[in-house]
Amino acid sequence: MEGDVWSSFAHDPRDPAAAPLRASDADREVIHGVLAEAFADGRLDRAEYDERSSSVLGARTLGQLPPIVADLVPALPARSSSGRVPLVAASSADLRRRAEENYEEARRNAFLGFLGPTLICWAIWLATNVENGIDLSHDFPWPLIVMAATLANLVRTVSTKQQIINEEVRRLERKQAKELQRKQRDQ
Secondary structure, eight states: OGGGGGGGSSTTSSSSTTTTTTTHHHHHHHHHHHHHHHHHTTTOHHHHHHHHHHHHHOOOOOGGGGGGTTTTSSSSOOOOOSSSSOGGGGOHHHHHHHHHHHHHHHHHHHHHHHHHHHHHHHHHHHHHHHHTTOOOOTOTTTHHHHHHHHHHHHHHHHTTTHHHHHHHHHHHHHHHHHHHHHHHHHH
């Protein structure tokens, strides 16, 4: 149970945004299970177990629970091979960080989506007009149309940074809630 403790909560009690929320009986039961396991393993003696169990029963908020088991379970969630915290164990700060990374990727893709087609179209335009001699009075520089369309996407992406990040945070929160529900159903 120890490796999966924090993902057992609907809201991660280590997350400062969730810490002031009221703890439920199910939340206290998760921590009590960690204590019972530690007592059974001999990592806690009877007096420590009784003292900590009383603290669990008296805990009113989620933020009061992690200190009770701080020396029994890892404070940080296990990271995946990509270095990311699993979505079910991600705090709101982790979700925001993921959303910001998503925005950076979207901005990079919008820039490359502008640069690549622009260079290709101008190269084609120049190649087809050099043999005839460039005469701007007769040959419309059609790559400007491609540039305008792809530039509009780049400007939209850059100018709506907060909106894109906030939408991604909401999407990740919904996905996290679904994974938590599925995980609780499976237990």
